[in-house]
Amino acid sequence: MVLQFQPEGIYCPAGDFYIDPWRPVSRALITHGHSDHARWGHGSYLATGAAAPVMRLRLGDISLDTVDYGETRQIGDARVSFHPAGHVPGSAQIRVEVDGEVWVASGDYKTTDDGFSEPFEPVACHAFITESTFGLPVFKWDAQDDVIAQINAWWAGNKAAGRFSILGAYALGKAQRILANVDTSIGPILTHGAIENTNEVLRAQGLSLSDTIRVTPDTDTKANAGALVLATPSGMNSTWVRRFGQASTAFASGWMSMRGHRRRRSADRGFVMSDHADWDGLNAAIKATGAERVFVTHGYTSQFARWLNDQGYDAGVVETEYEGESLDAADAEVVE
Amino acid sequence: MKRFADLFTALDQTTKTNAKVAALAAYFRDAPDSDRLWTIALLSGRRPKRGVTTTLLREWAAEVADIPLWLFEECYPIVGDLSETIALVLPPATGSSDRTLTDWLETVRDLGTLDMDTKKQTVLDAWATLPPIERFLFNKLITGGLRIGVSQKLMTRALAQATEIEEATLAHRLMGDWTPATTTFHDLIEAHDPEADASKPYPFYLAYQLEDLDALGPPADWRAERKWDGIRGQLIIRQRQPYLWSRGEELITDRFPEFAIAPDFIADGTVFDGELLAWDHAADAPQNFNALQKRIGRKTVPKKLLKDAPVILYAYDLLEYGGEDLRTLPLDQRRARLSTLIDALPPDAPLRLSAQLPFQTWDDLAKIRATSRDHAAEGLMLKRGDSPYLAGRKKGDWWKWKVDPLTIDAVMIYAQAGSGRRAGLYTDFTFAVWNGNELTPFTKAYSGLTDAEFRKITAWVKKNTLQRFGPVRQVTPEHVFEIAFEGIQASPRHKSGVALRFPRMLRWRHDKPVQEANTLEDLKAMLETYG
Numbered sequence: 050m051v052l053q054f055q056p057e058g059i060y061c062p063a064g065d066f067y068i069d070p071w072r073p074v075s076r077a078l079i080t081h082g083h084s085d086h087a088r089w090g091h092g093s094y095l096a097t098g099a100a101a102p103v104m105r106l107r108l109g110d111i112s113l114d115t116v117d118y119g120e121t122r123q124i125g126d127a128r129v130s131f132h133p134a135g136h137v138p139g140s141a142q143i144r145v146e147v148d149g150e151v152w153v154a155s156g157d158y159k160t161t162d163d164g165f166s167e168p169f170e171p172v173a174c175h176a177f178i179t180e181s182t183f184g185l186p187v188f189k190w191d192a193q194d195d196v197i198a199q200i201n202a203w204w205a206g207n208k209a210a211g212r213f214s215i216l217g218a219y220a221l222g223k224a225q226r227i228l229a230n231v232d233t234s235i236g237p238i239l240t241h242g243a244i245e246n247t248n249e250v251l252r253a254q255g256l257s258l259s260d261t262i263r264v265t266p267d268t269d270t271k272a273n274a275g276a277l278v279l280a281t282p283s284g285m286n287s288t289w290v291r292r293f294g295q296a297s298t299a300f301a302s303g304w305m306s307m308r309g310h311r312r313r314r315s316a317d318r319g320f321v322m323s324d325h326a327d328w329d330g331l332n333a334a335i336k337a338t339g340a341e342r343v344f345v346t347h348g349y350t351s352q353f354a355r356w357l358n359d360q361g362y363d364a365g366v367v368e369t370e371y372e373g374e375s376l377d378a379a380d381a382e383v384v385e
Numbered sequence: 386m387k388r389f390a391d392l393f394t395a396l397d398q399t400t401k402t403n404a405k406v407a408a409l410a411a412y413f414r415d416a417p418d419s420d421r422l423w424t425i426a427l428l429s430g431r432r433p434k435r436g437v438t439t440t441l442l443r444e445w446a447a448e449v450a451d452i453p454l455w456l457f458e459e460c461y462p463i464v465g466d467l468s469e470t471i472a473l474v475l476p477p478a479t480g481s482s483d484r485t486l487t488d489w490l491e492t493v494r495d496l497g498t499l500d501m502d503t504k505k506q507t508v509l510d511a512w513a514t515l516p517p518i519e520r521f522l523f524n525k526l527i528t529g530g531l532r533i534g535v536s537q538k539l540m541t542r543a544l545a546q547a548t549e550i551e552e553a554t555l556a557h558r559l560m561g562d563w564t565p566a567t568t569t570f571h572d573l574i575e576a577h578d579p580e581a582d583a584s585k586p587y588p589f590y591l592a593y594q595l596e597d598l599d600a601l602g603p604p605a606d607w608r609a610e611r612k613w614d615g616i617r618g619q620l621i622i623r624q625r626q627p628y629l630w631s632r633g634e635e636l637i638t639d640r641f642p643e644f645a646i647a648p649d650f651i652a653d654g655t656v657f658d659g660e661l662l663a664w665d666h667a668a669d670a671p672q673n674f675n676a677l678q679k680r681i682g683r684k685t686v687p688k689k690l691l692k693d694a695p696v697i698l699y700a701y702d703l704l705e706y707g708g709e710d711l712r713t714l715p716l717d718q719r720r721a722r723l724s725t726l727i728d729a730l731p732p733d734a735p736l737r738l739s740a741q742l743p744f745q746t747w748d749d750l751a752k753i754r755a756t757s758r759d760h761a762a763e764g765l766m767l768k769r770g771d772s773p774y775l776a777g778r779k780k781g782d783w784w785k786w787k788v789d790p791l792t793i794d795a796v797m798i799y800a801q802a803g804s805g806r807r808a809g810l811y812t813d814f815t816f817a818v819w820n821g822n823e824l825t826p827f828t829k830a831y832s833g834l835t836d837a838e839f840r841k842i843t844a845w846v847k848k849n850t851l852q853r854f855g856p857v858r859q860v861t862p863e864h865v866f867e868i869a870f871e872g873i874q875a876s877p878r879h880k881s882g883v884a885l886r887f888p889r890m891l892r893w894r895h896d897k898p899v900q901e902a903n904t905l906e907d908l909k910a911m912l913e914t915y916g
Contacts, residue, residue, distance in 0.1 A: 186452050187460045187473035306473065308397070309465040309808030312534075313836065317399050352459045359453060 051127070051145055051152040051176070054344070054367045059154055059178065063147040064127030066095075068154045071370040078129065080156025081140035082107060082221060085372040095122075097131050099167070100139030102250045103221060118167065134158035135169030136324050137222035138256060144172050153338065154178040157373070159323065160330040163193060165229040165256070166222075171337035178344045179335060182325040182373030183303050184353030190303070190327045193230065196320055201232045203299065203318055208236050208275030213296035215278040217285040217316070220244045222324045223301055224279045225251055225258055233259045237276040240264065241284045270294070285316070303327070303374055325374055335362070347371040388416055389424065389486040390519045396533050405535060409543030418570040419487040425573075426565050428540040430634070432529045436496025437504060439467055439528060445505060449512060450474040462856050465808025468524030472517055480514040490565075493526045532805075538777055548574060553588070553776045561585035562636050583623040586630040587656065587704050587712065588776035592766065592783040598747055601767070601784075608716065608770055609742045609750055610701060611762040612785055614674045614872070615660040616681070620698050620736075621705075622648050622655045629661075640684055641696050643735040650730055654708030657723070658774075659700035659739065666695065673761050674886070675874055700727060701739035701766075704774055712774035719774070757788045758915055763871065764788045790869035790887075791911060793903045794894055796824055796862045800846045803831070810839050811846040811858070814890075816868055818881070820905040824862055827881035827908060828870070833890035842893075865897040866890045873912050881905060883912050 053060045058070025058077075066076040073090035080086050080096075082103040087096070089108050096104060098115040105113065116122060118141065122129045126148075131141035135158055142155040153174040162168040190196075204214040218224040220243040228238065228248070238261045240248065245263040252258055262273065270292055278293060285298065297317045304310040305319030325348075326334060335343055335357070343364040345354045350366040357364035395408035413421055426432070447457040457474060464470040492511070496504055511523050525531045541559060545552040555574070562584050563573060572578070601607060617632035627647045629638040638644065641661065663676035676694040680686065703723040704712055711719050720741075727738045742765070744750040754765050764787035772782035795816035803812035813831050817824035834842070842864070852859040869891040876884035 185460050185463060186450060186456060187464055187470060189473070307464050307808060308469055309804070309806045312806040313810070315400055317401075349459075349463075352456065356453075356456055 051147045051150050052154065052178070054369075058369075061124075061127050061145055061147075064124035064129065064145070066124055066127075067091075068143050068145075069156060069371070078143055079104065080134065080143060080154065081137055083137070083157065085370065086156055097139045097141050099254065100141065102254050103139070103247060106246060106250050132172050133167035133170050135160060135162070135166055138166050138225070138251060140166065142170075142172055144174065150175050152176045152178070153340075155180065155334075157182070157325055157371075158334065159326045160334050161190070161193065163226050163230075163324070165226050166324075169334070171334060174338050174340050176342040176344065177335060177338045177340035178346060178367070179331065180325065180371065180373060181331060181345050181348035181350055181353035183323065183327050184331055184345070184349040184356075186328045188303060188306060188327045189329060190306075190321060190323060193322070196301075196322050197227075197230045197232075200227065200299075200301070200320055201235060203297065203320075204231070204277050205235050207297045211274065211295060213270075213274075213276055213278055213293040215280055215285065215290055215293060215296050215298045216320075217280050217282045217298070217300040217314075218244075218302075219324075220281050221247050223322065224248075225256070226322070226324070227279065227301060228258050228261065229256075231259070231277065235277070237262060237273045239268070239273060239276045239278045241278075241280045241289065243281050243284070244279050264289075264292075268292075285314075323374060348373050386482070386484060386486050386489050386515070386519050386522065388412070389420065390516075390522055392424075393522060393533055394518060396535060402539065406539060406543045406546065409535065409540060410546040413544050413547035417485065417487070419565070420485055422565050422568070422570040422573065423487055423490050425540065425544065425559065425570075427526075427531050428533075428535055429537050429559055431564055432531070433490060433494040433526070434497060435527065435529055436493065436498070437508065437527055441505075442467070442471060442508070442524070442527070445508060446471040446474055446512075449509060450476065462802055462804070463809060465802075465804035465806075468521050468528055471512075471524050472521040475512050475520065478513055478516055478520065481516070482514045482519075487565075489523060490526060493523070496527070544574070550574070556588040556776045557585075560588060560634060583626060584621060584628040584630075584636065586619045586621060586628070586634070587658075587710075587774075589617065589619065589632050589658070590775045590783060591632075591778040592785045593778060593780050595767065595784040595786040598786075601747075604744060604747055604750070606769055606771070608720070608768050609744060609753070610739050610766045610768075611742065611757065611760060612764045612766045612787065613660045613662055613671055613699060614761065614763050615662040615671070615677055615699065618659060618661040618698060619704070620644060620647065620657040620659070620700075622651045623653055625653065640680065640682075640686065642686060642691065643696050644698070647735070650734060651726075652707070654705055655726075656703070656705035657698060657700045657736070658702035658704055659698040659736075661696055662699050663694040664697040664737075671699070671761060673874075674872070695735070697735045697737055699737050699739050702774060715771040715773070716768055717770045754786060754788060790871055790891070791873065791915060792867050792869050792891060793818065793908060793911070794865050794897060794901070795827070795868050796899055796902045797860065797864045797866060798824055798826060798862055799857050800842070800860055801857045807839070809843075811843040812839050814866075816866065817862070818903050818905050818908055819900075825881050825905050827879065827883060827905075828868060828885045828888045830866075830868055830888045830890050833869070834893065838893055862899055865894040865899055865902050867892040867894055873908075873916050875912060875916055881908065883908055883916075 057072040057074050059068040066078055067074045068078045069080055069086040070077050075092035077091040078095045082100050087104050094111055094113040101113055101115045116131055118131055118133055128146040130144045134140040134142045134156055142153050145152050151174040153172050157180050158169055160169045207214040224244040240261045240263055248258055299318035300314055300316050301320040301322045303323030306321045311319035341363055343357050343362045344367045346367050346369045354364040354366045392412045396405050447454045461470045515523055541552055541556050545555050561582050619630040621628040625648045627644045629641055629644055631637050663672040665672045679694055703719045727736055742753055757764050767784045767786055769782040795818055797814050798817045799815035800811040801813040803810055815826050815829050817826045846860055849861040850858040868888055870885040870888040872886035874884050
């Protein structure tokens with residue numbers, strides 16, 4: 050096996066390295082900077098150049114080497130390269146080739162272009178390791194333009210009614226995706242500190258984000274009446290939001306496609322937007338790899354693997370500690 | 386149906402009551418009469434008879450979505466709503482429709498009369514035509530139970546705003562045995578004719594649980610009765626006919642033939658409010674709830690059951706007499722007339738006067754309350770002597786003062802995900818007590834924890850599953866919960882030998898190790914004392 054599933058993570062014996070390990074190891078290849086994939090405590094890290102700044106922000110002073118997309122590295126007997134996963138800026142699928150056999154660990158991915166992250170590229174392989182966060186046929190995303198139009202209309206309506214628009218979104222990825230796409234002529238955009246820290250890092254590496262105002266205890270909310278407020282999901286449930294007074298609340302997440310989840314959040318609105326592939330996206334991505342073997346790591350794993358077997362793949366479930374898109378996790382602001 | 390879908394969207398997009406009422410009122414001002422009437426019907430629980438089984442709907446949806454049925458079945462518990470699951474798996478609609486809500490409801494109503502092929506084609510055509518929200522609502526209309534976060538009370542308030550008819554008046558007009566097929570918006574709401582529906586009940590006055598005894602003022606202002614564990618009912622005699630209504634606004638006259646003789650000795654234009662109880666005529670006291678339970682849901686009553694569990698109305702209020710609405714009179718006056726009326730009835734009449742309990746001080750009353758379980762009562766009802774009979778649940782004049790629940794510490798052993806707004810959260814648990822070294826399950830409970838606690842336990846369940854049985858997960862016996870319940874009965878159908886009434890989780894006992902949970906002996910001792 051080119052890659053093996055060990056208690057520490059996904060392991061490559063030919064190169065003696067792990068991919069997105071969840072226990073401390075000496076050498077880790079990281080698909081992207083979300084905290085369930087890029088964990089603290091490894092001896093050395095390898096990631097794309099675009100993923101590196103956020104990892105340094107979150108993990109501090111780590112031994113981190115970077116590669117470009119498409120660049121090939123020889124590690125022991127394995128040939129390794131990173132390819133865009135379309136999940137967040139810098140996110141990658143990691144291709145590993147040993148003796149002509151190719152495996153791809155895709156981390157988290159989405160197949161549609163968000164106009165912001167490097168778009169997903171299918172990588173031909175013999176075995177594909179896939180997530181299945183939204184691996185059921187009830188999950189089908191609307192086009193991003195439609196969702197952004199809904200957000201713009203909601204924001205403009207609130208502003209006209211003298212209300213703030215508080216939108217819960219993950220600190221890395223979703224928040225910036227919204228920033229990069231909303232209509233900034235509607236009004237000012239305020240941000241929670243955890244989101245603004247990520248913004249600063251991404252701006253510094255050359256990504257174009259709309260102007261934002263970091264919310265601090267001194268922020269004059271009156272001067273920014275009707276602003277769009279980007280909050281972390283946990284910030285939405287805390288006293289942090291109280292300073293805004295009259296406000297409409299919303300979440301942007303794939304889970305918002307289900308009414309039960311939306312109602313449980315007690316938010317006024319739910320915008321269906323995810324950085325994970327929907328049902329059709331997952332199926333198309335797997336088909337495009339030409340893989341015969343598929344390993345399903347997190348999400349609706351047993352259902353999705355059974356479906357893939359029905360479709361003629363040799364598919365199985367692999368237990369990992371990846372969390373996907375969870376609104377219920379305690380540290381939801383850093384997990385996606 | 387677009388207008389109705391817009392209303393649904395507006396209601397669904399806000400958590401604020403005022404915004405909901407405003408959206409509904411706007412709808413009631415603008416919608417055509419027949420749509421308004423149907424909307425009132427739907428929001429007050431009146432719905433067309435189901436013409437398609439949910440099994441067929443699932444099969445058709447899987448077929449149209451081109452997925453195997455097992456995959457559809459896997460999706461359903463995750464979405465937590467069948468209509469929504471169907472709407473989500475179907476491919477995008479290809480056509481469009483400008484048919485009205487009424488028009489679609491007539492389609493839904495007539496489904497039952499169609500042959501299988503036509504029935505299927507009708508449903509599939511609707512799915513192919515309707516955009517996502519209307520498609521979801523169409524499924525809801527077929528399967529029934531359109532719950533959209535609007536209570537009947539809220540709907541009535543919005544209708545009052547739109548029609549400028551007083552809310553209490555409207556609440557009364559909306560009661561009773563009407564359907565959109567038997568009346569019109571004009572007849573029901575605007576040109577109300579009291580003679581038109583002899584069976585029409587009054588809105589029930591409902592009490593809240595007592596918050597602060599000291600805030601009630603002088604004891605002399607208050608009347609106390611025992612609160613019995615029966616079925617709240619309203620008995621109406623009009624046009625020489627008896628009509629019996631449950632609190633859930635269900636006409637249940639046929640299930641209680643005891644009341645067929647009531648018009649023989651009670652004059653027309655008389656309405657009682659009281660508790661339906663299975664009565665022990667020898668002891669002149671209520672039988673336990675078990676006896677009444679055998680009668681609930683039985684449309685035809687076998688002779689033996691009628692003899693073993695005869696039902697009476699334990700009357701505590703008189704709402705109408707001589708055709709006159711008495712609800713604005715003070716309770717003491719209504720009660721005086723009620724007492725005179727019941728005293729004059731023959732002994733075989735199926736009515737008793739609810740006894741008032743004499744007391745001088747609140748301490749006296751607390752002592753009486755403490756004996757509730759000995760009388761198989763749930764506690765006390767407190768009513769202000771000068772109170773009118775109000776409509777709906779109101780604070781101030783009436784209070785229920787229930788006894789504290791029984792409690793037991795139990796171990797959680799199985800968990801199952803909830804539905805609706807609890808979809809994807811583990812909220813339905815099975816609890817066990819120790820039987821030697823084994824854990825014997827004895828009850829399920831679904832409520833009593835906060836959303837935050839349910840989220841916490843959900844994360845724990847996912848990591849501590851021992852075994853899966855379909856949607857049910859067996860979990861490591863580790864967490865102890867204090868289970869509260871209102872009563873306990875012997876039950877040979879249950880492994881534990883007992884069945885609880887209204888079990889719920891009172892507290893998550895983080896402080897209690899699993900070994901210190903209660904035992905089956907403890908439970909049996911409670912059965913001995915309170916069963």
